[in-house]
Structure formats: structure tokens, C-alpha cells
Amino acid sequence: MKISYNWVRDIAPVDWSPEEMAHRLTLAGTACETVIDLSARFAKMVVGRVESCVAIEKSDHLRHASVSIDKESAGKETLSIICGAPNVAAGQLVAVAQVGAVMPDGMKIERRKMFGIASEGMILSERELELSDEHEGIIVLPENLEVGAPLATVFGVDDYTLEFELTPNRPDSMCAIGIARDVAALSGCTMNRPEISLTESSEKSSDIIQVEIEDTEFCPRYAARVIRGVKVGPSPAWLRDRLVASGQSSINNVVDVTNYVMLEFGQPLHAFDLSRFDSGKVVVKRAKAKEKFVTLDEIEREVDESVLMITNGSDYLAAGGVMGGLNSSITDDTTDVLLEAAYFDPSSIRKSKRTLGLSTDSSARFERGIDPNITIIAIDRAAQLLAEVAGGEPLAGVVDNYPKPIEPLLVDLRPERCHQILGVEVKRPEIEKILSGLELGIANPGAKTEAISVKVPTFRPDITREIDLIEEVTRILGFDNIPTTKGYLAATDNRKTEAVEIQDDLVSTLWQTLLGVGFNEICGSGLADGRLLELIDPGEPQIVVANPISDEFGSMRNSLAYSLLNAARVNVTHQTVDLQLFELGNIYAPGIGKKDNVLNADHERMRLGVLVTGQLQPHWKTGRDNLDFYTLKGVIDSLRGEARLAELKLVPAKYPVFQSGQSFELRGGVKKDKVVGRIGNVSSKLLKRFDIKQSVSLMELDIAELSRMIQPGRGYQALSKFPASDRDLSLLLDESVLVGEMLKGVERVGGELVEKAVVFDLFRGKQVPEGKKSVAISVRYRSANKSLESSEVDGLQQKIIVYLKQEFKAEIREK
């Protein structure tokens, strides 16, 4: 909301600058974010006196004027200005733009030289100032002005616009008087309210019009007045200036008056052409479904029962509280006016405004709750102004239909409660002073021990409870005046449940481990493109946003694959092609979290997603190494080791996200049969869809499931004091042999003396027959209680060789 600074100061006379006013109000919760200097367009423009004016010989029309622009130096120090206007003459007071002034069209006044004469400014015409189209000559100002006075003071816009960002709980501050009230409370000044006096004719409004309200819940009050003999025309300058400074454009004197009073008192008013009420009555009633109504802005709108119509009994003339109708608006031919001042129920107005798809200055005030008891003052004020600026004659009296008057509320405030909330004692007299300053009445002044009984006027619908009054005390007192204390150090004994504790620890371990092995964390938004989700996991249920901002954000992601693939796409597009990414975050689908309610919300599950593609950074020692499926298997090993997770088994499974044959479930849990995740190489179809032209491997793991796979610590294991013996074996195997299975077999057959069996080389090619692979393994033997004899190790090694030959048809290659 915008309000003129001068207007506020007329009501609350303080000597604060606009900036200070804005600052003080902001720190009291009436947020004034911007101050606009309306005189800025007249910057470096002043009143000047033409001391002399002579024609320039070499020019046919230009003249050289000497203009004084300083009261002190009048007649002594002057500006030299070259001017083309025919009407410049010595002795005139003129409008002068000095060097540095910027004209409304953006032209900057600069020092110039013509015919050897310096020109140090410009004498202005009305058109140059965009005051009118007059450009035949310069403006000649009245004699009574002071030389050197800023031009802004002459043209009446020596004002500032205060722009407020008001919170929805403060409808009282949506007008000049409301803002002034806060200024008065903060400064202690006395408010000057406008004096309302009007001369009414002998004819009565009630002779012309009656008001019927069919729905008093929507419209608890409706008041009307009739003004006759109005001459519609432009508003006088003072009215125009006030409106413009308050962000309203001037339309005509009648409409301007209704806007003026709204901005002054916060009561929206509407002016109808009286001729539309030849029925002699205003009927306020709800519209019916699917009816049409053309509003003032010439748009036909569909209305229904949620919209309250102002009618003459048959025709709809306005959508009450929101906007008037085109059919009853004030025109240049209007002579008699029906003024409306009503009080509409806030939540009904909200519904109505939504149906109409319209938000107006009027609806903004009604929906927050205006003062139901300002009605008569506002309508009388408007009648007074219409008489003043449009020559209207108000008929006697107001037709006021207000069946159930809304009374001020009594709310108790205990000073000790205020102390308890703020942490500092505010003395009773100070509280009373603050409240009185805000025009909140004290019903029991001077009472010593009982609560302060506060009579809350109806312009403050937000104050209904003690805490609301404490808030008023706080904001006027200022938060800055409340001392800082350290009650936040008080200890509590709040705990997590064991399951949550375990999961939190797991998440932290996974996070640290992944960072440690070189993975970068990403953060997906959670909102996702449902079409892509469907490509990743066809047929999997999605959670769909009912009012999305776009298709791109139309669903909730039901996999982390979505976010990881998107991140991969972004990076690959920017030629960052070697990626190790992970995310620890929620996925969403109907009901997926229900069975783990302690760890997950109903429709969410926390997942770990990991993606690799490209290569590890190449190095002169190690060469190039792909980031692929086996990198992910390595990640699983690291995570299992760090988080003490039980074994995870890969079981072939069909996931459309993966290449078939390179797609696996990760199974674990007590019986090792629970699906806890998936791993695989992303299908080429999907990669194409994500514009990725390189292979990508990806896995996802469920955190709650993993947290149940954490194994208890085994306690301390004694360290063997005895040396280990390593034996290498080079094998020729069929391609069909699964090396991982074979290694497990070696460890099993070797028994407890085999500490570990690893693969350290694998190759196919020239020296290897078709359909075969060459695999080199190393077996480490160690005993916990003795040095192993080499014969003993050789025996075990032989046993393993026999096993490999029998079980895997392995040929032993000689080195």
C-alpha cells in the first residue's frame, strides 16, 4: 500500500523526515520498505528572476537572459541562459532548470556555448515539464513566489510516497489515519482528524432509497447516501496530488473522492449513478450459479452463490466489496450519485474474490477486515468532499441498514503475564500509556492489582486475546529495548528413539564414507517430471501435484535415479564427463513409508543413490580406470565395512531403468531375501532420453532396510603374531565361471587357515583361447597360533587346485 507522506503528517504532525518515519514505522511492525521522492523530477529546478534579456545579434530568434536564482544574491550573481521563447522579459519570475537537472524526457541540462555566449541552464515551458501541451512560451510564475524556491514547492508535489508491505493481520493500517495512529503512538503527538461538516438539503436520502439486505452474514452493514447535482469533471490539484502521491491515478472528481476517503479512513466506498436505482431500493443478495456479470473493467465474469451482488431489485449493479458494474458506473453525464459504504464479512469476500478472479483495493481491505463502525464517518466525509469538489448537494441523512451492531471487545491484560513473555518487566503505567497511544481504551484506569481491562475498538479486529495486546506493547516498546537473556541454555532430556538414533548414525556413516572415497553429493529438488519418472520406472505409482507450476515439477520423484540422471545430464552437457555422484534423500510414493513409520513418514522413504560414469582421473602411475559397475560394487564393500552391514547379494532382476542382463536386485536382511536396493548399468534408451552418450552405472539403497542389516560389533579379535604366506595361482577358466563365486569357494575349501583370496589379474586376448579368460588369484594363509610350515601351505594350495579343477574346470597356467 502507498500513502502520501504529507497526508500522514497532516494527521500526525511530527518533524520526522520521510526516511525516519519509514524507519520508525518499520521497527514498530508497520513495514515501510520504500520512500519515493516525488519532487525528484524537479531536482535542480528552481524559481528564477529574469534580470535582463537581450536579443542575440547573429540569431533571428534567440535571446540572452540573465537570471538570478538565489534570494541572497538577487540581482548580483546570475545565470547566463540562452532562450528561444518569445515571451521572456526582464522582471519575470520563471522556472529554471540548472546544469545537472534531468528533464522528464531524460534530457540532461548541460553547460553549452552558442554564438560565443555561455548557456548555464534552461528556462522552462509547461510542455518541457510535461505539465501540459503548452509550448508557445515559457511559464511565467506568479509574482509572490520566492526566488530560489525549489520548483517542487510551486507545482505542489513536494511530497513523498511511502510504500508499505503490510502483514495480513493489520487492516487498521491500510489508510492514512491508521498509519498516522502508529506515528502518534510512537511519537506521542496528538492526531488531527479531518473535520467533517456538511450542509444537507431538506430532501432526505431515505425518501429516494431503501436498503434491503438478504444476507446479513455476508453483509452485516450497508449504508447509502444520495448526492444530487454533481458535475463530473477533473479533480482539483490538491486532490489529484494526494491520490498520485498515494499511488492512485486520478479518474474524475466523483471516483477520486471515493478513493480519497478509502485511503483516508480505510473504508472502501462505491459511487453509483443514481438513475440505475429507479426502483427506489438497494437490494443486497447473493448471485445464482452460472450467472454473468460485466465488471467496471469491461470483462464479463461468471458469478455464483459465493458472490454478493448489489442490485436494484432486478439488475446486478456491483459485485459487493470487490468491483462495481459497468452498467452503473459514473459517466460524464451523471448528475445524481448513490454513495455506498458497507461492511462485508472478510471470509465471504475472500471466496467471492476467488470466484471473480479479481483482487482490488476494496477487496484487499474487506478481506482483512475493515472497521464496521467507520461507515457513517466515511460516507459523510465523502458527501462533504463531493459538495466541495463536484458541486453536489447531499440529501439529508444516511440510510443505514445495520441490524446487529458489532461492539468493541473487552480484553484483559495482566502486566505479570507480559513480564513472563517478554522476560523484562514493563510497568503498568507504561503499558497503559502505550495502549492509549494506539487508541485502545483502558476500561479500568488507575486499577492497581487486577488485570488491565482493555476496550479494543472495532478497527483492530486482530486483537482478541491477551497475547495480542502483549504484541502491541512489544512493537511500540521496540524489540531492541528487550534485554537479551540466556534461558536458551536450559537443559532438556529429549531423546531420539533407538531406531532413529541407529538410522541417523548410519546415514552419517554412509555420508562420510562416500565423501571419503571421492563421491560428490548432489541435492535433487524432490519435484520431478512425471513423464520421465514413468520412463525410469514404468507403472510405478507417483504422487502428483494438483496445481503444478509446470510439467517439469508436476510429480514427486519416486526414485533417486531421476535426480542422479538429471545431474549427470547437466554435467556431461558441460563436458564434465567423469562423475562420482551420490544423494541421500527422500523418494515419494503413496504409502511407501507406512510400514517403517518410526523411520519414514507415510509417503516417503529415505534412500541412498549412487551414480558413476566416465573414468577416474587418469594418472601416470596407474593409467586410466573406468568408473563403472565394479566401482559401485567397491562402494558397497566400503559402505558395508564402515557401517558393519551384513552381506548384500546381487540377484538378477528386470528393472527397465537398467540394461537387461546388467540389472540386479540387492538383497539382504536376516534371511538375505529382502530387496533392499538395486544396481545396474543404465539402459541405452534412457541414456538417450537424458542426452548422455556414455555408459552410466547406478544403484539405490533403502536406508531403513540397511539400518536393520547393521551387525553387532564382534568385540576385540586377537592379532596373530605369526607370519602369513602368499601363494599365487594363474588359471584358465571358461567365460561362464563367476569369479566371485569361485573366490568364495576357495576361501571355504581352504578352511580357517585361508585369510583371504583376491583376484589380482584378469585378461582375455591373444594368449587366451576363445571362450576362456585368464584369471590370477592370490591366496593368503595365516594361522592364529603358529608359524605355518611351507609343506602345510603347499598341501592346502594343492587341495584348492584340485577343487578348482573339479568344480570350475580350471586349467592351471604355468608362469
Added chain:
Amino acid sequence: MSVLSQIESLLAKAGAELQSAASADEVEQVKVRYLGRKGELPGILKGVKDLPVEERKPVGAAANKARVMLDGQVKAKLESFDSSSDADFDYTLPGSPLTVGRPHLLVRTMADIAEIFSRKGFLVANGPEIESDRYNFGALNFPPDHPARDMQDTFYLREANGLPEGLLLRTHTSNVQVRQFESRTPPVKIIAPGKVFRHEAVSSRAYCVFHQVEGFQVGTDITLGDLKGVLLAFCQEYFAENIELRFRPSFFPFTEPSAEVDMSCLLCAGKGCSICKYDGWLEILGCGMIDPNVMSAVGYDPEVLSGYAFGMGVERIAMLKHRITDIRLFYENDLRFLRQF
């Protein structure tokens, strides 16, 4: 020749050979020749057992001394070869790429914030992102159909695919207040970081998803002074010791009194610069005393208990701290961005 003099001449011979050895290999050969299992010195020692008892001791000692001496000479000679191979040691070759991953800036920022509050005894908790009207609005004193709801444009979820009706994406982390209050007995001190959603057009200044950190404390004597205290302590610890705070009264349905909090500008310390738009202050969070209606909604007695709550935008804080000018960068996950932090 006595055994002792044999040892002596052996030492001299070995010394000379070592002297003339031209490579580490040759040194190794000398070592094997004299000190190896079948070498000359062990050979001499083998004979010791045949000597008269009274000679054994001095011979043993001399042999041992010779072994230690030769060992030392071998080592010294080998080291001299090591240093002579400096020529092919290029210390400028890049080291092995032991790359460590980076946490996402938002996650790290939340962790840093939570860490400071943890030190002050706050428990870290989470809450649902898919929420009901009651937890996101109703129990937080947003009356149905109130203009306050317009302050937070909400994504609603379609009743489809088995999702029940009436769910929405939480617009703030304040839902954690209600959920924690329902399951705990005061005193309560909690910090709750998390993701929130607003129906907003995406631009460099706004995104439809962001993160908040909610904090709240309820007890028998919790005051507005304590709220100011905890926020000042946090900001001084997180941003800088000399930070000052300014409280502007504001309105949130779930707190009363409410305030928005500005922090003196990090860059210009309040003098005015481009970061603070020449204001000297940066808006960083919203806060207030928990509204009695919120207490009543969860069965706490507002006559006995009081408390404060605050909420801060994680993106905003990260953007201020690292002077990031486009919020969308957080969700693009471009490593060139992510790895700067």
C-alpha cells in the same frame, strides 16, 4: 694364520671390494660373499666350535664386531648409490589423485547450523515433507480461509494412485513443531532442518523448493529475551563475532509477538554496500513467541508454558555467506559449482 687375523684380513678385503663396487648389485654380491649364509664370515664362525674353549670367546666377539662393521659399510655404500640415482627422480610429477568428495553446500550449511545448536543442547529432528493441512496450517493457528494462507503459496497433492485426499507439500518446517510437541513432554528444545515447497515461479531469486532450519524451545520460563539471546549467539557463532541483530515486528500466525530479524551486513558491517543494497542490514530469519493457540492445539497449557520458535532459509544463508547470486545453482548440481564449497 690365526682365526683372529683371518677375520682382520677378511675385513680389509671386503672393505676394498666395497670401495671399488660400482653399483648396488656389486655391493649386494660383496655382501653375499662375506655375510651371506654360505659367505666367508659365517664360514669362519663355523670353525669356532673346533677351537680350544679359551679362544672361542674372543674369536666370537671379533667375528660379531666384524659383522656389524661390514653391515654398516654395506649400508653406507648402498646409500651412496641411492643419492647418485637422484637424476631420475622428478619431484614435479603430479601426486596420486586421492580425490575426496564434497558435500552439497545446502547439506553442509544445514549440518553447520545444526551443529551450533546441538552444542547448545538442541536435539535434531525431522518431519514429513508430505503433510496434512492440520500439521502445516491448522494446528499452527492458520484459520481456514485466512489471508495468512496467501503468504505461503501451497502445492496441493492430487488424491490419486492410492494417495489419500487433503495432503500438501509442507510450506515450512514448522510442521515439526506440532509433531514434536504431540510426542514430547516439555521442556523441549529442538532444531529441525529440512526441505520445504512453495508454489513460486522459478527465478534467480526464488525456487519452488528450498530448505529451512526450524528451531524451538518450550518450557516454564522461556521468554522473548531468550529468543533474542539464542539468535544472537547463533549468528555470532555462525557468521562473525561482531554481528548485530535488528528485530522488526512482523506477523506469523503461529507466533505472537513475531519479528523478522535482520543481521548487520557481513561485508560492510552496516555501512551500506551492494550486498545489503545500501541498507546495512540483511534479512535472515523470522521468529516469535509460540502462539497460545499452537500450544492449546497440541495439549500444552499456555498459561503454564511459554516458548519461542524461529525459522531460517538455508539457501538464503548460504547465498549470503558465499555471495551466490542465483538460487537455481543449488539444484542444477553442476560439479563446477558444487566443488567450489
